[in-house]
Amino acid sequence: MPKLKPELSQQLRSIVGDAYYREDREALVAHSYDGTPMLQSLPDGVIYPSSTAEVSAIMKVLHAHRVPLVSRGSGSNLCGGTVPVEGGIVMVMHRMNRILEIDEENLTATVQPGIITADYIAEIEARGLFYPPDPSSMKISTIGGNIAECSGGLRGLKYGTTKDYVIGLEAVLADGSVIRTGGKLMKDVAGYDLTKLLVGSEGTLAIITEATLKLIPPPKTKKTMLAMYRDLYGAARTVSRIIEARIIPATLEFMDNPTIRVVDDYAKLGLPRDMEAILLIEQDGDPESVERDIARIQGICEAERADRVEVAESREEAERLLTARRSAFTALARLRPTTILEDATVPRSRIADMVLRINEIARKYNVTIATFGHAGDGNLHPTATTDARDAEEIHRVEEAFAEIFEASIELGGTITGEHGVGLVKAPYLAWKVGEPGIEVMKGIKAAFDPHNLLNPGKIFAKQTKKRVVIQHG
Amino acid sequence: MAEINIRRKPNIQHANPLAQTLLNKLDYDQLTNCMRCGFCLPACPTFRETGIEPESPRGRIALMKAVADGLMDPDQAFQDQMNHCLGCRACEPACPADVKYGALIEQTRDAIEAHAEHRAPVAGLRKLMFRGVFPKRASLKLLGGSMALYQKSGLRKLARGSGIMKLLPEHLREMERILPDATSKGVVERLGSFYPAKGEPIAKVALFRGCIMDVMFAGTNVNTVKLLSEAGFDVVIPESQACCGALHAHSGELAEARSLAKNNIAAFREAGVSYIVSNAGGCGALLVEYDHLLQEERDERLREDARWFASRVIDVSSLIMERGRVPRFTEGSGEAGAIAITYQDSCHLRNVMKSSDAPRKLLRSVEGAAYTEMKEADRCCGSAGIYNVTQPEMAGQLLKHKMEHASATQARYMLTSNPGCLLQMKLGIQKHAPETHMEALHIVDYLHERLQPAST
Ligand SMILES: Cc1cc2nc3c(=O)[nH]c(=O)nc-3n(C[C@H](O)[C@H](O)[C@H](O)COP(=O)(O)OP(=O)(O)OC[C@H]3O[C@@H](n4cnc5c(N)ncnc54)[C@H](O)[C@@H]3O)c2cc1C
Ligand code: SF4
Ligand code: SF4
Numbered sequence: 001m002p003k004l005k006p007e008l009s010q011q012l013r014s015i016v017g018d019a020y021y022r023e024d025r026e027a028l029v030a031h032s033y034d035g036t037p038m039l040q041s042l043p044d045g046v047i048y049p050s051s052t053a054e055v056s057a058i059m060k061v062l063h064a065h066r067v068p069l070v071s072r073g074s075g076s077n078l079c080g081g082t083v084p085v086e087g088g089i090v091m092v093m094h095r096m097n098r099i100l101e102i103d104e105e106n107l108t109a110t111v112q113p114g115i116i117t118a119d120y121i122a123e124i125e126a127r128g129l130f131y132p133p134d135p136s137s138m139k140i141s142t143i144g145g146n147i148a149e150c151s152g153g154l155r156g157l158k159y160g161t162t163k164d165y166v167i168g169l170e171a172v173l174a175d176g177s178v179i180r181t182g183g184k185l186m187k188d189v190a191g192y193d194l195t196k197l198l199v200g201s202e203g204t205l206a207i208i209t210e211a212t213l214k215l216i217p218p219p220k221t222k223k224t225m226l227a228m229y230r231d232l233y234g235a236a237r238t239v240s241r242i243i244e245a246r247i248i249p250a251t252l253e254f255m256d257n258p259t260i261r262v263v264d265d266y267a268k269l270g271l272p273r274d275m276e277a278i279l280l281i282e283q284d285g286d287p288e289s290v291e292r293d294i295a296r297i298q299g300i301c302e303a304e305r306a307d308r309v310e311v312a313e314s315r316e317e318a319e320r321l322l323t324a325r326r327s328a329f330t331a332l333a334r335l336r337p338t339t340i341l342e343d344a345t346v347p348r349s350r351i352a353d354m355v356l357r358i359n360e361i362a363r364k365y366n367v368t369i370a371t372f373g374h375a376g377d378g379n380l381h382p383t384a385t386t387d388a389r390d391a392e393e394i395h396r397v398e399e400a401f402a403e404i405f406e407a408s409i410e411l412g413g414t415i416t417g418e419h420g421v422g423l424v425k426a427p428y429l430a431w432k433v434g435e436p437g438i439e440v441m442k443g444i445k446a447a448f449d450p451h452n453l454l455n456p457g458k459i460f461a462k463q464t465k466k467r468v469v470i471q472h473g
Numbered sequence: 474m475a476e477i478n479i480r481r482k483p484n485i486q487h488a489n490p491l492a493q494t495l496l497n498k499l500d501y502d503q504l505t506n507c508m509r510c511g512f513c514l515p516a517c518p519t520f521r522e523t524g525i526e527p528e529s530p531r532g533r534i535a536l537m538k539a540v541a542d543g544l545m546d547p548d549q550a551f552q553d554q555m556n557h558c559l560g561c562r563a564c565e566p567a568c569p570a571d572v573k574y575g576a577l578i579e580q581t582r583d584a585i586e587a588h589a590e591h592r593a594p595v596a597g598l599r600k601l602m603f604r605g606v607f608p609k610r611a612s613l614k615l616l617g618g619s620m621a622l623y624q625k626s627g628l629r630k631l632a633r634g635s636g637i638m639k640l641l642p643e644h645l646r647e648m649e650r651i652l653p654d655a656t657s658k659g660v661v662e663r664l665g666s667f668y669p670a671k672g673e674p675i676a677k678v679a680l681f682r683g684c685i686m687d688v689m690f691a692g693t694n695v696n697t698v699k700l701l702s703e704a705g706f707d708v709v710i711p712e713s714q715a716c717c718g719a720l721h722a723h724s725g726e727l728a729e730a731r732s733l734a735k736n737n738i739a740a741f742r743e744a745g746v747s748y749i750v751s752n753a754g755g756c757g758a759l760l761v762e763y764d765h766l767l768q769e770e771r772d773e774r775l776r777e778d779a780r781w782f783a784s785r786v787i788d789v790s791s792l793i794m795e796r797g798r799v800p801r802f803t804e805g806s807g808e809a810g811a812i813a814i815t816y817q818d819s820c821h822l823r824n825v826m827k828s829s830d831a832p833r834k835l836l837r838s839v840e841g842a843a844y845t846e847m848k849e850a851d852r853c854c855g856s857a858g859i860y861n862v863t864q865p866e867m868a869g870q871l872l873k874h875k876m877e878h879a880s881a882t883q884a885r886y887m888l889t890s891n892p893g894c895l896l897q898m899k900l901g902i903q904k905h906a907p908e909t910h911m912e913a914l915h916i917v918d919y920l921h922e923r924l925q926p927a928s929t
């Protein structure tokens with residue numbers, strides 16, 4: 001039974017055409033979930049706009065009827081960000097997928113939000129330019145989704161994340177009005193920085209319909225190395241020492257022992273199963289400085305008693321090493337039916353402490369958690385392999401994660417480094433930003449969207465989860 | 474809207490009979506293994522064409538699960554969506570969680586088929602083809618014979634000239650034109666059931682001759698045997714073998730597929746060979762999964778035999794490249810410069826049999842030929858069993874894109890490893906690139922013609 005008034009459906013249909021507004025069961029089911037495990041909720045309709053004008057017209061109709069809207073890229077987010085928990089309309093941005101302009105004089109690109117990240121990057125690189133944010137999901141994710149979640153990637157340490165590249169936006173507000181922020185400008189202090197505010201706003205403030213992105217010249221060369229440690233602290237100290245030595249590697253990735261073993265079982269790469277941790281390090285830039293940095297990093301690794309350090313001789317060998325890190329998720333996903341990949345982030349000097357805490361917590365709750373992630377920026381992905389059908393175990397996993405977030409905040413970190421708050425982290429947000437922080441955020445939300453129509457139920461939880469008491473000793 | 478949170482196989486009785494059959498047949502573990510990450514989306518041709526979630530593997534799995542969970546009825550739209558899947562299985566290698574999508578879609582189609590009310594002529598034809606013709610050698614020969622008669626006797630000319638063909642839908646008429654000449658003389662009739670290795674035998678292998686293959690492409694079967702012999706293998710062709718059952722399995726006739734599998738396992742087990750060689754990706758992909766197909770059989774011996782069988786199935790290119798003495802091949806065209814050649818993967822060969830390097834290596838070894846990789850060679854051409862007959866529109870779109878990439882290689886020869894793909898490529902050339910003089914050939918036929926006998 002359609003829940004929407006026929007008159008409303010008719011209005012939506014007349015905006016986009018019959019083929020692009022659907023209320024049939026198939027469409028509703030196929031937009032009731034995203035990449036987050038164990039969440040599902042049916043919308044009342046699905047719409048595919050093709051232009052800013054259509055998005056604006058749609059919002060005017062929905063605003064008049066007070067019907068909620070969830071904007072959706074590819075639904076690859078891991079925080080329940082696109083699950084329509086309060087029903088309403090899911091708006092899929094895929095049809096708005098063009099590159100509108102590549103401005104080689106100003107080094108900017110202007111794109112529509114529905115373009116697939118990897119397709120966009122391929123186009124940019126074909127022009128001999130560089131757009132660094134490369135979330136591991138880039139083959140599926142959209143630029144709009146990346147902006148709304150402020151996605152990061154393997155190159156985040158040296159090159160920053162999505163927020164560092166978005167310089168202008170066009171967006172539609174809840175009442176259908178269109179705003180433009182920023183532009184092709186490297187400097188702009190006219191009023192509040194709405195561009196940065198919309199980056200990472202998770203579809204709760206406005207619908208992004210166009211983005212102007214900064215481009216940079218690509219690095220000339222790249223070198224890759226792998227350092228293996230018997231001592232977790234050795235690996236962690238290496239991370240700090242590299243940064244202290246004023247070297248910023250392009251990539252500095254970490255895998256703990258459980259991850260190493262799982263990856264090796266799966267990909268048979270001959271990884272050192274007895275090591276406590278490995279670091280995957282890449283440097284790019286001019287050939288001489290790359291050589292110099294890699295040599296110095298190698299020195300640091302050895303000084304911190306790395307058991308073995310391998311520098312890739314060729315691009316193929318580098319690929320083999322990168323495969324190890326890239327297979328981490330794949331390998332873990334094959335272990336048990338349900339994989340819950342989390343996103344706790346700490347200052348990089350606290351990585352070893354955090355990994356030890358995670359292991360302790362996993363033991364305490366008797367759950368399997370492997371940890372890998374972006375060591376260079378302290379962004380760890382403790383990943384639980386479990387089975388959604390075992391309610392009791394899932395409960396333990398949830399408890400363990402609550403304690404992991406707690407530990408992360410204690411160590412000066414945060415509850416999410418790149419995946420966003422969405423539905424699943426909402427109960428923890430107050431832990432990080434405090435009550436006054438939540439109040440300011442709610443005020444901003446009300447200023448943009450007074451009737452709470454845009455992605456309701458996300459970021460702000462009805463109830464903050466009670467902080468778990470950590471038992472020491 | 475309340476949250477829906479059904480994780481266990483629901484213990485419910487569906488009012489809709491098809492929903493109940495789906496609940497019974499679908500592997501619920503596989504449905505829950507899908508973590509909805511979306512990694513499979515870019516690999517899926519139907520998603521790439523349409524860009525909409527229900528047309529993706531993740532979407533289709535969600536729909537299957539929704540039906541099993543009682544969240545939606547398996548209405549006509551659901552059934553159409555399941556039939557819209559090519560079954561190319563490009564989604565499987567892309568999946569981090571190793572979800573067995575191929576099994577899920579087969580179970581779904583099996584359930585749909587069990588409840589299907591085909592219109593009388595369709596039902597009759599299905600029955601005739603699936604039960605009467607494909608499984609039976611004699612009927613196939615008869616079919617081959619009568620087709621040959623039709624093609625040779627002038628009937629074809631008459632039919633084409635008379636306007637009768639116009640009664641057929643456009644896409645079927647196009648197909649009729651590219652069908653190769655059929656024959657009632659299969660590979661055994663031509664070579665006997667044993668063909669010795671040239672030189673010291675490396676191993677004894679058996680040819681899986683296929684059903685359609687041996688009627689429409691008997692010459693390719695003959696060339697396969699000769700090529701294997703040249704590469705050092707003794708070849709036997711067990712006579713009691715039958716159709717592989719792939720068309721049945723993919724169209725929801727699982728019971729018939731299982732019975733064919735049992736027959737074949739018995740036939741090859743008796744032959745006592747080291748390898749069972751396939752030259753058709755579509756058949757090979759089911760053959761290597763006979764152990765899965767029969768995993769629920771009660772007889773342990775049978776399951777063991779199925780594993781024995783499955784572990785020995787190999788594609789002809791892989792066998793020659795990896796275990797054989799690779800012969801010398803030369804493009805003796807006499808034309809100046811190297812002859813450009815390219816290769817279209819058979820989806821099932823690539824995604825299920827995991828063979829994509831061997832055919833390329835063989836082709837790169839041909840002297841006087843220049844191998845060019847076609848863009849998106851790994852993407853389905855739209856043939857997919859009988860998909861181009863049942864879903865002409867989507868198949869046509871896929872083929873159009875395929876031919877754009879093919880033409881860009883400027884290849885003289887377009888090589889493939891599966892009869893369905895071969896016909897589709899011929900159709901593609903005829904429709905979209907007639908001016909290019911490109912020729913589509915089975916890789917075996919191409920190589921056989923370029924074989925340089927070892928100088929002894
Ligand atoms: C295997 C895997 C690996 C991942 N790796 C990474 C990683 O390395 N780094 C990382 O940061 N993330 C990663 N992610 C998370 C996810 O891919 C990113 O958050 C991505 O940016 C989401 O893009 P999407 O197009 O799928 O957006 P969706 O999931 O569809 O949407 C995400 C959010 O953006 C909003 N949104 C979408 N489009 C718009 C728009 N046009 N305007 C306003 N709001 C919009 C939605 O409402 C939602 O809140 C990973 C996910 C998976 C499954
Ligand atoms: S890649 Fe696998 S797990 Fe991910 S959505 Fe597709 S089928 Fe599901
Ligand atoms: S089998 Fe092919 S068409 Fe079907 S869902 Fe998988 S990738 Fe898509």
